[in-house]
Amino acid sequence: MMAYDLDLGYHISMRQTSLFTRTRHEAPKDEVSKNARLLIRAGYIHKEMAGVYSYLPLGLRVLNKIVEIIREEINAIGGQEIQLTAFQDKKIWETTGRWSDEVVDNWFKTKLKNGTELGLGFTHEEPLTVLMKDHIRSFRDLPTSAYQFQTKFRNEARAKSGILRGREFLMKDLYSFSRDDKEHLEFYDKAKQAYRRIFDRLGIGGETYVTFASGGSFSKYSHEFQTVTDAGGDIIFVHEAKKIAVNKEVLNDEVLKDLGIQRSDLVKKKAVEVGNIFSLGARFSDAFGLTYADEKGAMKPVVMGSYGIGPGRVMGTIAEIYGDEKGLIWPDTVAPFAIHFIGLFDPIGNVKKSADGLYEQLTERGIEVLYDDREISAGEKFSDADLIGIPKRVVLSEKTLAEDCLEIKDRLTGKVEMRKISEILI
Amino acid sequence: MMAYDLDLGYHISMRQTSLFTRTRHEAPKDEVSKNARLLIRAGYIHKEMAGVYSYLPLGLRVLNKIVEIIREEINAIGGQEIQLTAFQDKKIWETTGRWSDEVVDNWFKTKLKNGTELGLGFTHEEPLTVLMKDHIRSFRDLPTSAYQFQTKFRNEARAKSGILRGREFLMKDLYSFSRDDKEHLEFYDKAKQAYRRIFDRLGIGGETYVTFASGGSFSKYSHEFQTVTDAGGDIIFVHEAKKIAVNKEVLNDEVLKDLGIQRSDLVKKKAVEVGNIFSLGARFSDAFGLTYADEKGAMKPVVMGSYGIGPGRVMGTIAEIYGDEKGLIWPDTVAPFAIHFIGLFDPIGNVKKSADGLYEQLTERGIEVLYDDREISAGEKFSDADLIGIPKRVVLSEKTLAEDCLEIKDRLTGKVEMRKISEILI
Numbered sequence: 001m002m003a004y005d006l007d008l009g010y011h012i013s014m015r016q017t018s019l020f021t022r023t024r025h026e027a028p029k030d031e032v033s034k035n036a037r038l039l040i041r042a043g044y045i046h047k048e049m050a051g052v053y054s055y056l057p058l059g060l061r062v063l064n065k066i067v068e069i070i071r072e073e074i075n076a077i078g079g080q081e082i083q084l085t086a087f088q089d090k091k092i093w094e095t096t097g098r099w100s101d102e103v104v105d106n107w108f109k110t111k112l113k114n115g116t117e118l119g120l121g122f123t124h125e126e127p128l129t130v131l132m133k134d135h136i137r138s139f140r141d142l143p144t145s146a147y148q149f150q151t152k153f154r155n156e157a158r159a160k161s162g163i164l165r166g167r168e169f170l171m172k173d174l175y176s177f178s179r180d181d182k183e184h185l186e187f188y189d190k191a192k193q194a195y196r197r198i199f200d201r202l203g204i205g206g207e208t209y210v211t212f213a214s215g216g217s218f219s220k221y222s223h224e225f226q227t228v229t230d231a232g233g234d235i236i237f238v239h240e241a242k243k244i245a246v247n248k249e250v251l252n253d254e255v256l257k258d259l260g261i262q263r264s265d266l267v268k269k270k271a272v273e274v275g276n277i278f279s280l281g282a283r284f285s286d287a288f289g290l291t292y293a294d295e296k297g298a299m300k301p302v303v304m305g306s307y308g309i310g311p312g313r314v315m316g317t318i319a320e321i322y323g324d325e326k327g328l329i330w331p332d333t334v335a336p337f338a339i340h341f342i343g344l345f346d347p348i349g350n351v352k353k354s355a356d357g358l359y360e361q362l363t364e365r366g367i368e369v370l371y372d373d374r375e376i377s378a379g380e381k382f383s384d385a386d387l388i389g390i391p392k393r394v395v396l397s398e399k400t401l402a403e404d405c406l407e408i409k410d411r412l413t414g415k416v417e418m419r420k421i422s423e424i425l426i
Numbered sequence: 427m428m429a430y431d432l433d434l435g436y437h438i439s440m441r442q443t444s445l446f447t448r449t450r451h452e453a454p455k456d457e458v459s460k461n462a463r464l465l466i467r468a469g470y471i472h473k474e475m476a477g478v479y480s481y482l483p484l485g486l487r488v489l490n491k492i493v494e495i496i497r498e499e500i501n502a503i504g505g506q507e508i509q510l511t512a513f514q515d516k517k518i519w520e521t522t523g524r525w526s527d528e529v530v531d532n533w534f535k536t537k538l539k540n541g542t543e544l545g546l547g548f549t550h551e552e553p554l555t556v557l558m559k560d561h562i563r564s565f566r567d568l569p570t571s572a573y574q575f576q577t578k579f580r581n582e583a584r585a586k587s588g589i590l591r592g593r594e595f596l597m598k599d600l601y602s603f604s605r606d607d608k609e610h611l612e613f614y615d616k617a618k619q620a621y622r623r624i625f626d627r628l629g630i631g632g633e634t635y636v637t638f639a640s641g642g643s644f645s646k647y648s649h650e651f652q653t654v655t656d657a658g659g660d661i662i663f664v665h666e667a668k669k670i671a672v673n674k675e676v677l678n679d680e681v682l683k684d685l686g687i688q689r690s691d692l693v694k695k696k697a698v699e700v701g702n703i704f705s706l707g708a709r710f711s712d713a714f715g716l717t718y719a720d721e722k723g724a725m726k727p728v729v730m731g732s733y734g735i736g737p738g739r740v741m742g743t744i745a746e747i748y749g750d751e752k753g754l755i756w757p758d759t760v761a762p763f764a765i766h767f768i769g770l771f772d773p774i775g776n777v778k779k780s781a782d783g784l785y786e787q788l789t790e791r792g793i794e795v796l797y798d799d800r801e802i803s804a805g806e807k808f809s810d811a812d813l814i815g816i817p818k819r820v821v822l823s824e825k826t827l828a829e830d831c832l833e834i835k836d837r838l839t840g841k842v843e844m845r846k847i848s849e850i851l852i
Contacts, residue, residue, distance in 0.1 A: 087475065
């Protein structure tokens with residue numbers, strides 16, 4: 001029924017008659033964001049409630065491809081993958097003064113049967129710092145870093161931006177542990193470079209700006225990765241020539257001087273924060289006593305950094321930037337399938353027979369194909385293909401079959417070409 | 427620093443000097459279960475609170491291998507992977523009468539800022555049935571099935587069994603949707619066979635019995651997959667010759683007659699329920715109006731089934747069954763690495779140089795290696811290897827190097843053999 005690849009652990013190809021989701025003409029009436037409207041209509045996600053979305057087969061494939069690109073790049077800079085928990089121990093968060101709802105206004109909290117309060121993690125600096133006390137002892141253990149892909153829970157007052165800002169959402173959070181500021185900044189810079197590669201590979205590198213933002217108590221600046229789109233909730237000032245930006249909140253003469261730029265060269269834009277990197281200094285190490293013995297045996301606090309990317313937010317951002325009036329358009333690297341293969345069947349069954357064979361041959365070559373083998377009109381198939389947004393639409397019809405050809409349409413450019421079947425199957 | 431495989435998306439091999447976790451001699455004082463004591467000491471998991479554990483790099487590797495085996499087998503029977511949400515809408519659960527804490531005694535609940543109550547999913551029949559109403563219309567859409575790997579939250583009064591019974595834990599839950607009982611039972615049987623393959627591949631097939639249990643309202647029996655271990659909280663009666671068992675709760679004359687077995691052939695054992703499969707009939711379809719149009723256009727309720735496996739519980743069960751007084755012992759299929767490669771370095775550095783080269787050669791061949799390149803005593807290395815429980819311990823020392831050999835010890839059997847390096851590298 002479905003071809004699957006044991007190494008990848010997922011179906012490399014799929015017949016559309018097997019896919020349980022169907023497209024729809026209308027999004028839910030209460031859904032105002034472009035990204036969620038398109039993703040729901042195309043059968044990628046399902047709205048459980050405001051700011052809470054389930055991922056359907058096509059949506060999970062896209063999300064997993066985004067996750068995989070991030071994982072590869074974070075592994076490449078030495079990150080070790082772990083999985084912390086949603087439930088948070090009140091005592092730990094009281095230590096840093098972040099348990100109170102007056103300090104952190106977006107906690108979700110719950111209770112054990114005995115009345116003990118638990119938090120649902122909105123971030124994980126506190127528990128990971130405590131955990132690292134079991135493992136970091138000496139300078140030999142540093143630098144090191146750990147990251148996870150984990151569901152975060154944030155009690156947002158409003159949630160009207162689809163998967164750009166959820167109450168429950170997936171996050172990649174990486175934390176680094178270094179001996180001193182110098183070692184920390186080396187890792188920080190590696191992470192910054194990895195983030196650039198990630199957003200380039202995800203297809204939004206061109207619209208994404210390293211943006212100077214407030215650094216909090218421990219460094220002058222933090223760095224946000226802001227992707228320009230009208231759907232964005234942040235205001236940034238872009239310096240196009242230098243490919244950097246400044247967050248509205250820190251735009252002042254001192255910052256302009258630090259960056260060596262003129263206010264007149266900046267253009268105001270709306271943007272989505274798809275990633276951010278922070279220096280944490282010893283804020284958490286000091287609170288929990290995360291120290292190490294240096295070469296001379298002196299105990300010193302570990303210097304930390306944190307580095308976040310929201311894979312779901314990236315997916316929503318791509319939908320906002322690339323989506324058009326007909327539907328979604330995915331970059332090759334994150335598309336649920338490489339090819340949307342459409343058979344326009346004739347009554348005798350010649351096209352169906354050839355299409356079935358071609359589907360298997362493409363799959364055997366490791367090409368990810370969604371094969372529209374449904375018995376519906378060409379018009380419905382084409383409009384579904386536009387909505388689903390797979391990069392290449394490949395059509396086999398009586399006409400193309402007579403010429404041993406396939407019609408290939410690029411979803412992004414709209415360019416159409418006829419290609420010999422034998423060329424495609426090389 | 428670490429070799430990583432872009433296709434697999436994780437480091438195939440790792441130097442132990444890079445692994446941030448360290449082993450420890452003592453488990454936390456409040457930890458009474460064998461599985462958690464060993465897994466914590468070996469650096470696989472971290473206890474956040476009772477019944478809530480984080481997974482560290484070695485532990486996450488094992489968990490992911492378990493997940494991958496389950497995913498492959500569920501994909502092979504046509505399951506389509508999705509990802510539902512933790513947050514649950516009160517209204518949906520009120521429809522089936524399962525919102526009340528008097529009916530379901532292990533809910534965790536929380537609140538939005540506006541006071542709206544939310545549940546944290548302990549299972550997902552309700553939301554998935556509602557979701558499927560958008561996608562199932564006619565007999566052509568059936569049968570179908572969807573599954574997820576998702577964190578479940580269960581407010582257990584007691585949580586003293588390590589990762590065998592958590593308050594927050596990963597679950598694979600599969601749900602099937604069929605036209606009628608006949609079609610449902612065909613899928614049910616396929617799922618049962620898939621479960622047998624899964625537990626065989628996970629290395630606990632021999633100890634795992636298909637166990638007849640209460641079927642609830644819609645079928646005579648459900649089937650549990652019970653793995654025999656003294657750590658188990660369930661009591662089952664095993665029929666060794668037939669390789670089946672009966673759960674204590676349904677052991678009566680009628681059941682014995684149905685199964686054609688004698689009470690005298692049954693042996694009472696403690697066991698852990700590592701999986702279960704249920705026929706749900708139309709309980710949820712009726713509640714939410716999940717119907718389909720049959721060939722004649724008549725509307726009929728969809729027949730459902732649900733199928734669970736807890737990957738973390740499986741991991742804990744393996745630790746319970748295989749673990750010995752020295753530590754963990756992993757089956758090949760789920761071990762974090764295939765080989766624990768130990769270099770016993772000489773002062774001149776000859777062994778180190780050869781070991782470094784050999785590590786790279788093994789990695790290039792796609793063999794997953796944990797390379798103990800630490801500058802500590804042979805005794806410490808050996809006791810860590812026993813604790814961590816990788817199936818093969820491979821030692822390079824001055825003595826073995828002089829003979830161009832490696833010493834290979836099987837963790838399970840303890841058998842030791844000398845093998846030529848050239849043989850290993852074929």
